[in-house]
Amino acid sequence: xxxxxxxxxxxxxxxxxxxxxxxxxxxxxxxxxxxxxxxxxxxxxxxxxxxxxxxxxxxxxxxxxxxxxxxxxxxxxxxxxxxxxxxxxxxxxxxxxxxxxxxxxxxxxxxxxxxxxxxxxxxxxxxxxxxxxxxxxxxxxxxxxxxxxxxxxxxxxxxxxxxxxxxxxxxxxxxxxxxxxxxxxxxxxxxxxxxxxxxxxxxxxxxxxxxxxxxxxxxxxxxxxxxxxxxxxxxxxxxxxxxxxxxxxxxxxxxxxxxxxxxxxxxxxxxxxxxxxxxxxxxxxxxxxxxxxxxxxxxxxxxxxxxxxxxxxxxxxx
Numbered sequence: 001x002x003x004x005x006x007x008x009x010x011x012x013x014x015x016x017x018x019x020x021x022x023x024x025x026x027x028x029x030x031x032x033x034x035x036x037x038x039x040x041x042x043x044x045x046x047x048x049x050x051x052x053x054x055x056x057x058x059x060x061x062x063x064x065x066x067x068x069x070x071x072x073x074x075x076x077x078x079x080x081x082x083x084x085x086x087x088x089x090x091x092x093x094x095x096x097x098x099x100x101x102x103x104x105x106x107x108x109x110x111x112x113x114x115x116x117x118x119x120x121x122x123x124x125x126x127x128x129x130x131x132x133x134x135x136x137x138x139x140x141x142x143x144x145x146x147x148x149x150x151x152x153x154x155x156x157x158x159x160x161x162x163x164x165x166x167x168x169x170x171x172x173x174x175x176x177x178x179x180x181x182x183x184x185x186x187x188x189x190x191x192x193x194x195x196x197x198x199x200x201x202x203x204x205x206x207x208x209x210x211x212x213x214x215x216x217x218x219x220x221x222x223x224x225x226x227x228x229x230x231x232x233x234x235x236x237x238x239x240x241x242x243x244x245x246x247x248x249x250x251x252x253x254x255x256x257x258x259x260x261x262x263x264x265x266x267x268x269x270x271x272x273x274x275x276x277x278x279x280x281x282x283x284x285x286x287x288x289x290x291x292x293x294x295x296x297x298x299x300x301x302x303x304x305x306x307x308x309x310x311x312x313x314x315x316x317x318x
Contacts, residue, residue, distance in 0.1 A: 011154025013271060018159060021267030022166040023048070023221040023229065023238075027245030028252070028259040029173050030217030035254050036177060037210035038190035043083055043098035044218045045242025046105025051076040051222025053109045056233040057116060059136045065227055069138060072223035073216055080215020084208045102242070110235055138162055138228045160228040162220060167260070169217075174256035186210055218242065240291065247294045251301045262297070269293035 027044045034041045054075040059068025083101060087094040138160050147157035177183035188196040189206045197203050221241065226233045244266050251265075252258025273289035 008272075008275075011151050013275065014155040015158070016271040016274070017264060017267045018155070018163060019229070019267075020270045021263045022160070022163040023224045024241050024245050024248060024266055025166045025170060025260055025263040026162075026217045026221035026224065027242050028248040028263050029170060029256065030214035030221075031245050031249035032252070032254055032256060032259050033173065033177070033186065033217075034210045034214045035249060036183075036190045037186050037207055038193065039087075039094050039207070039211075040246070041080070041083065041098060041211060041214045042095060042246060043079075043101030043105075043242075044214070044221075044245055045238055045240065046098075046101035046103070047076050047079045047215055047218035048222035048225065048238045048242050049105035049109050049236070050079055051219040052226035052237060053113060053222075053233045055223040056226040057113075059227055060232075063136070065136050065138050068136070068227055069223050072227070073219040076215040076217070076219020076222060077212050078215070080211045080213075080218070081208065083215070084211040087211075088204055088207055105238075106236055109233075113233065136227070137231055138223070160224065162224045162228055165220070166224075169220075170256050170260050177256070182209070221245075244290065244294055247298055251297050265297065266290055266293060 027048060030044060031041060051072040055068040055072030057068075058071035059065050062068065079101065083094070083097050086092040086097045140158050140160055141164060143157040147153040175183075177186065185196065185201050185206050186209070188201060189203050189210075193203045196206075222238065225237055225241075230237060245263070248259050248262035248266060251262040252260070269290040269292075273287060276289070277287070
């Protein structure tokens, strides 16, 4: 037990929690905004896969992480808008569209990687360190003075630029949802689209805005995976983070702060699994830890929510 605590109470462990939580938080913010607009984007996983591939390839061929990041964000946004077109214009079920995007995110990215790079499947899967070099990764930021503070400096300083952006955008998204007219319109459309339309709000425009924002956030998450978390792209490297983000959004009650805390919980679970694996635990036992935590978290959330609803119902009967 003591060795277990020593393993956890280190700056490196808490550093890894923040690092692992960042892509989950990006996708969670995208899930929160579309939920506020009244629908669900389950295609976050596939969008992150396409954004990850786009970012690494453009970074490699352009010789700049900046253009790779912009390309990943553009890909995420365009795929969000594409989903919106099929769902809102062609009246396809948004869930089916999301499933299709997720399926394309696995096979489609591998096909594109083969076409663009002429890599075979084995090489494409092993190219996580071959597509881009460390000089083309999104840079890490060392915060002056903070990095000198014992323990805290090792936790908070030296992260990727996108890690800091994830938590900053989380705060800005909350402000947008509750302090701006755009956020008010998004929430109004989600709660009652007919009432929103009656006061002049373009429901279709707001839904497109929400799903484009969701795609943008997934683009950030995908870029983080291939240009910061790993040096390049590999098949299925997103590894379920898009689905975990949906769970984080639900556990956080659809709020930015709650979603951030839920993302940190899942980041902790993944960091714990990596630590256990490094300590010699069979990877078949360590790898399911984040997903087991996801299931447990959703069960707890469901029980708490059910208890809250019962209390509210009982109070209304008085």
